[in-house]
Ligand code: NAD
């Protein structure tokens with residue numbers, strides 16, 4: 001197969017591209033580096049089947065050659081990023097999704113949208129099944145990301161129903177691992193970087209809010225299986241093991257052996273209080289479930305950050 005992956009220089013896009021290349025497929029990567037890094041392209045460039053185009057996918061794009069798949073992963077994903085660049089976030093979720101669906105239609109390619117657990121907002125149903133419509137504040141600060149993704153899902157289904165494009169939608173829950181930037185700003189990278197640098201771990205609010213963290217290898221396996229499945233409706237891919245943010249801080253402190261303290265910061269507006277995927281659909285349709293527990297995933301991620309901090313430096317990035 002020959003597939004186009006937008007956001008290929010990002011954390012998830014680069015791992016996904018590598019998975020396709022590893023299995024002998026060709027990958028055309030597209031990225032404008034707004035939150036990605038050239039460093040993430042290096043392992044991909046080692047494969048003969050990889051080509052790259054620097055382009056802002058919110059602007060029209062007409063790739064050459066045949067394509068069998070289009071996977072739209074371009075979008076700021078860390079709250080620190082999308083709060084800083086809300087308009088670009090809305091554009092890549094709306095115009096970027098429109099453009100990539102147009103490419104899939106023109107090339108008769110299968111399309112996969114990287115959606116998110118954020119479509120459930122601050123959920124009132126717990127855990128969240130795909131059938132839950134969500135609880136999103138459209139005019140709150142997170143609305144730029146949440147509503148862009150909800151629009152992207154609606155656009156994807158419209159192209160499926162109206163144009164017959166063969167589409168997939170993955171709702172990704174908090175994923176972490178190597179290739180996140182030290183300054184990504186999401187909680188796992190922040191805590192590991194802070195612990196390694198002897199800085200206080202910044203817990204927002206009282207740290208009782210929960211997330212369910214999925215190691216990147218598990219996430220990519222689930223997305224890959226979804227792409228090759230026949231499932232059109234949205235599918236949750238995430239790890240259902242749920243932790244409070246305080247518990248995450250404890251795990252990071254134990255696994256890094258750091259003597260950093262824990263410091264409290266104000267809770268950001270509309271920060272979801274709980275989040276946990278119901279993965280019954282993924283289990284049944286894809287035969288998939290995550291294998292790597294949080295502590296093991298954190299153990300696998302620490303050496304990456306240690307190496308990057310030693311080689312190029314960097315710091316955690318916090319809100320406010
Ligand atoms: P990331 O910020 O590491 O990667 C996003 C990539 O998209 C970056 O390389 C960035 O430069 C690129 N990009 C952004 N706007 C672009 C544009 N207009 N044109 C071209 N490239 C552009 O984030 P990530 O964690 O790898 O997330 C990838 C995708 O997965 C996103 O769509 C995100 O919404 C989704 N997602 C991720 C998570 C997670 O936990 N990692 C959770 C839910 C959804």
Ligand code: UDP
Pocket residue numbers: 078079080174185186187188190191202203204205209211245267268271272318
């Ligand atoms: N968080 C935190 N300290 C940080 C970064 C994040 O306590 O330095 C919290 C944040 O308030 C949220 C959770 O960790 O409750 C996950 O935040 P993240 O930015 O990773 O992603 P989100 O799930 O909110 O999109």
